[in-house]
Amino acid sequence: MQKKDDLRTLLRKSGYKATPSRIAILEVFKKNKNPISAQEIINELPSDTDQATVYRTLKSLKGKGVIKPIDLRHNHAHYELANIVEHHHIICLGCGKIEDVHHCWVKEVQDTVLHDSKHFAEIRQHTLEFYGLCKSCAKKHPDGGRSCSTS
Amino acid sequence: MQKKDDLRTLLRKSGYKATPSRIAILEVFKKNKNPISAQEIINELPSDTDQATVYRTLKSLKGKGVIKPIDLRHNHAHYELANIVEHHHIICLGCGKIEDVHHCWVKEVQDTVLHDSKHFAEIRQHTLEFYGLCKSCAKKHPDGGRSCSTS
DNA sequence: ATCTAAATGCGAATTACTTGCAACTAATTT
DNA sequence: AAATTAGTTGCAAGTAATTCGCATTTAGAT
Structure with a gap:
């Protein structure tokens, strides 16, 4: 129950009603460590x-x-919780395998980016993702088209 | 004609037939400096x-x-030519304005990322994008919901 | 000039996501 | 604790973005 109450609090703090559906959706996010799609949640x-x-x-x-x-x-959106430790991903272009990249360098350059910018007042978010081939796909198809299954 | 021949060469080198449609599509990419969508191309x-x-x-x-x-x-894909100088973008969450970020720090960390990885053999691509509010949207709606027009 | 794999155009299909609206419910007010 | 109300939901229909099947065409090799 502790967990459910945390989620309730998170929802209310963000300005939402804490409904069963929303709590259930957040629980799915807590359960899955990788980014998930709407269909996977459903x-x-x-x-x-x-x-x-x-x-x-x-x-x-x-x-x-x-x-x-x-x-x-992929051809559809994936999401993950934002309030977890800042990290990024390497994604296999062959099979879709995802590995976390635990260090985040972006904070260090974000201020520079903002100051070098002519038109921007504020940076709120960023994405940094790497795409490549996992060891197993690198053997299978060294030229790296996407042919394994992806969800 | 020089340009068109360059595109022909690019296509053939990449393993394609150099058809008029494809040349035309690449010309649209050359003309537009910002990332473009399928519809914009059409x-x-x-x-x-x-x-x-x-x-x-x-x-x-x-x-x-x-x-x-x-x-x-946005709700649909955008693309840009890959063989231009490595750069990134700041995108306004309010109005969609795009500004280029000319320096790329990623190469410097890419090797580290790959070596720290358990399962990956190769990194081929990366994305780094910043999202924030441009000066004009920061005034209009300081809490930054998306309400201006976007394409 | 001929040949063939690759590319195209067309219409229909699919996928991912959104909307309108009546019914419902969480949280506030009394 | 009941009444209120603004936010939320389920359903069914709708739309936007992208893909597919297939007959026809074409670029580039021979």
Whole structure:
């Protein structure tokens, strides 16, 4: 129950009502360490939650910065919780495998970027992702087209 | 004609036939300095090119690394030429304004990232984008929801 | 000039996501 | 604790972006 109450608090602090669907969606995020898609969330939910609710919830959580989109180079959006330790990913262009990159260098350059900018007042977010081939795909198809399965 | 021949060469070197549609698509990329969407390309083309051709061409140019996707946080894909000077972007969460970030720090850390990785053999690409508020949007809506127009 | 794999155009299909609206419910007010 | 109300949901239909199947065409090799 402790956890559920934390989520309730997180939701209220972000200006939302703490409804069962939203708590369930956040629980799915807590459970999955990799970025997940709307469909993956829908599949893991107790099946009485409508997809429109999931999409609406994702959109508004994104708007408030509770979750952030991660571009896995698939054809649909993936998200992960924003309030976890700043990190990035390496994503395999062959099979979609994801590995975390634990260090974040971006903070160190963000101020420079902002000051060098002519038109910007503020930087709120950033993405840094690496794309390559995992060891197993590097053997299979050394030229790296995407041919393994991806979700 | 020089330019067109360069594009022909680029296409053939990448393993494609140099068809008029593909040359036209690459010319649109050369003309636009910001990342562009499939629809923007379709609008700028002489109107006899089918959208399926544009989408297919984008997909295969992306596969070969001739163009790369840039996530502008809109609801559809944007691309830019990959073989230009390495750079990144700051994107306004309010109005979608894009400014180039001319220095790239990523090369300096890429080797470290690869060596720290357990499962990866190779890094081929990366994305680094900053999201924030431009000076004009920072005045209009200091809490930064997206409400200006975006394309 | 001929040949063939690759590319195109067309329409239909699919995927990912959104919207309108009536019913419902969390949290505030009394 | 009941009443209130603004935010939220489910459903079904809708839209935007992208893809597919297939007959036809074309670039570039022979």
